[in-house]
Amino acid sequence: NAGVTQTPKFRVLKTGQSMTLLCAQDMNHEYMYWYRQDPGMGLRLIHYSVGEGTTAKGEVPDGYNVSRLKKQNFLLGLESAAPSQTSVYFCASSTYRVAYEQYFGPGTRLTVT
Amino acid sequence: AQSVTQLGSHVSVSEGALVLLRCNYSSSVPPYLFWYVQYPNQGLQLLLKYTSAATLVKGINGFEAEFKKSETSFHLTKPSAHMSDAAEYFCAVRAGDTPLVFGKGTRLSVIA
Numbered sequence: 001n002a003g004v005t006q007t008p009k010f011r012v013l014k015t016g017q018s019m020t021l022l023c024a025q026d027m028n029h030e031y032m033y034w035y036r037q038d039p040g041m042g043l044r045l046i047h048y049s050v051g052e053g054t055t056a057k058g059e060v061p062d063g064y065n066v067s068r069l070k071k072q073n074f075l076l077g078l079e080s081a082a083p084s085q086t087s088v089y090f091c092a093s094s095t096y097r098v099a100y101e102q103y104f105g106p107g108t109r110l111t112v113t
Numbered sequence: 114a115q116s117v118t119q120l121g122s123h124v125s126v127s128e129g130a131l132v133l134l135r136c137n138y139s140s141s142v143p144p145y146l147f148w149y150v151q152y153p154n155q156g157l158q159l160l161l162k163y164t165s166a167a168t169l170v171k172g173i174n175g176f177e178a179e180f181k182k183s184e185t186s187f188h189l190t191k192p193s194a195h196m197s198d199a200a201e202y203f204c205a206v207r208a209g210d211t212p213l214v215f216g217k218g219t220r221l222s223v224i225a
Binding site for chain 2: 042092107
């Protein structure tokens, strides 16, 4: 099993450009999440999904959109990138059972200039 | 809503010394608690978790944590630090059917 994979690993964008980050999991997990990690801020939840075709806002959703068209994939989109979105983005997945942990991908380092 | 406070953004210990990383939580319902470790330029890896069974939880790499309801704490310990333990550690809480909420992390340095 590959677990949780993220594409791409690194990306540099100019202000105003758009991009999509792809997360894929092969563990048949129902729930998927997008977090951003900034120095001294820990991980903050952007959006999450409890199943195919459903999404919900997290703590810091502004400037991002998501889609979950297939159970195994969760896409994070930036329509008009801003320097404040420079961060490391982590995708995670989990089962619906609350006692179970979230599994994380390796991260995508995004720089917006 | 639940929250996590990690005391100390940076902890430095000597090799062979006790490691103690502090975590306090807030939750209106019985929580599930987790410790994750992040090595440089990598994702997060689960160290251990508390799911309302034993209050003393043992994890990987010799780490353990004790759930203390009266103190709303879930501190992470290891009797003897190793150089390979240098990493960032995150405490997280889950209350009910909600995503994990993370603390801001504690960076552990191990001095030879």
